[in-house]
Amino acid sequence: xxxxxxxxxxxxxxxxxxxxxLLQAGHDVVVIDNLCNSSQESLARVSKxxxxxxxxxxxxxxxxxxxxxxFSTHRIEAVVxxxxxxxxxxxxxxxxxxxxxxxxGTLQLCEAMSEAAVFRLVFSSSATVYGEGAQVPIREASPTxxxxxxxxxxxxxxxxxxxxxxQSDARWRIAILRYFNPVGAHPSGLxxxxxxxxxxxxxxxxxxxxxxxxxxxxxxxxxxxxxxGTGVRDYxxxxxxxxxxxxxxxxxxxxxxxxxxxxxxxxxxxxxQMIRAFEEASGRSVSWQIAPRRGGDIAECWAxxxxxxxxxGWEAQLGLSEMMADAWRWQSKNPxxxxxxxxxxxxxxxxxx
Ligand code: NAD
Ligand code: UDP
Numbered sequence: 001x002x003x004x005x006x007x008x009x010x011x012x013x014x015x016x017x018x019x020x021x022l023l024q025a026g027h028d029v030v031v032i033d034n035l036c037n038s039s040q041e042s043l044a045r046v047s048k049x050x051x052x053x054x055x056x057x058x059x060x061x062x063x064x065x066x067x068x069x070x071f072s073t074h075r076i077e078a079v080v081x082x083x084x085x086x087x088x089x090x091x092x093x094x095x096x097x098x099x100x101x102x103x104x105g106t107l108q109l110c111e112a113m114s115e116a117a118v119f120r121l122v123f124s125s126s127a128t129v130y131g132e133g134a135q136v137p138i139r140e141a142s143p144t145x146x147x148x149x150x151x152x153x154x155x156x157x158x159x160x161x162x163x164x165x166x167q168s169d170a171r172w173r174i175a176i177l178r179y180f181n182p183v184g185a186h187p188s189g190l191x192x193x194x195x196x197x198x199x200x201x202x203x204x205x206x207x208x209x210x211x212x213x214x215x216x217x218x219x220x221x222x223x224x225x226x227x228x229g230t231g232v233r234d235y236x237x238x239x240x241x242x243x244x245x246x247x248x249x250x251x252x253x254x255x256x257x258x259x260x261x262x263x264x265x266x267x268x269x270x271x272x273q274m275i276r277a278f279e280e281a282s283g284r285s286v287s288w289q290i291a292p293r294r295g296g297d298i299a300e301c302w303a304x305x306x307x308x309x310x311x312x313g314w315e316a317q318l319g320l321s322e323m324m325a326d327a328w329r330w331q332s333k334n335p336x337x338x339x340x341x342x343x344x345x346x347x348x349x350x351x352x353x
Pocket of ligand 1: 008009010011012013014015032033034035036037038039059060061062081082083084085086101105124125126127179180181182
């Protein structure tokens with residue numbers, strides 16, 4: 001058995017980019033995913049770019065027998081854990097599903113890891129765990145707040161679970177990565193974000209207006225205390241984000257216990273700035289109108305990335321123009337996302353790498 005990295009949720013948006021980066025860095029990769037929000041086609045494309053294939057096992061992180069099988073049949077060195085549900089609105093409608101999937105799923109995963117004596121874990125958290133009044137730029141030491149929805153609470157619960165775990169047993173080496181706003185796609189245009197139904201997030205929404213799938217962007221509020229009145233966020237290119245995971249994996253080798261790092265650029269852009277940058281990169285115009293504020297939104301949020309820079313030797317390299325160009329390349333080459341290809345066509349389940 002070759003030793004390898006287990007990527008949960010590796011068929012999804014960020015997981016597929018991370019799987020590719022891990023393969024390109026020379027790791028063997030096992031992906032587990034129940035495909036509830038993704039398509040195996042993403043992994044076929046990853047293989048095409050990398051010239052190597054990750055091993056794929058379809059299954060659910062809540063299934064302990066499945067996890068036991070995964071750990072007993074592969075020599076897993078570390079786990080990068082993306083699997084989770086992420087739609088804020090759905091989480092308000094189906095809180096139990098979100099807690100079961102995100103919290104119980106992680107608990108099952110940690111149990112299986114512990115049984116298999118695998119103690120290196122990188123977890124996808126979110127800037128949503130910071131309190132509403134957090135001062136920008138947000139540092140890791142800022143207090144965590146009371147997230148406004150079950151999705152955010154599930155991330156905070158997992159962070160607390162992982163903190164307890166690290167305190168209980170010195171063998172654990174855990175990286176909690178708090179993402180700001182991941183956007184963009186691999187520059188090949190072969191993999192990218194393929195949201196189910198109408199997108200909730202800004203950039204996929206803008207892209208779908210530009211391609212003609214959606215009519216008009218609603219800008220949620222122009223009366224925030226920001227330079228142009230629209231909400232300000234720290235958008236980070238997914239390629240930079242996944243590089244942060246590779247750095248974290250390397251650093252937890254020599255840094256036991258629980259570590260928290262922000263993954264953001266340290267720069268905020270408003271909704272109007274995002275639209276202008278997208279129009280410039282794509283040559284398309286994006287129709288928009290001002291709508292009321294969206295419940296639960298805050299005015300501004302951006303990271304202080306200094307801790308990640310000092311401890312991981314990581315900094316975001318790509319700017320707004322690359323984020324927009326890559327998002328548009330993905331959208332224009334794949335107007336229907338992965339759905340024009342029949343799933344499973346290119347990559348057999350359980351295919352050997
Ligand atoms: P995604 O939905 O594209 O990917 C998640 C993957 O996990 C999907 O492929 C899905 O099928 C799989 N999955 C979900 N539940 C599972 C289960 N029980 N068992 C096995 N597989 C399961 O989402 P993403 O944008 O790639 O996000 C990845 C992680 O990063 C998530 O945990 C998300 O909460 C977190 N995150 C994302 C963002 C963002 O803006 N995209 C921001 C902060 C944090
Ligand atoms: N936004 C918007 N219209 C949309 C989607 C988002 O005006 O259709 C705004 C939103 O109010 C916020 C920013 O864009 O100011 C980023 O929103 P997104 O949902 O992408 O990320 P998050 O709210 O998680 O930071």
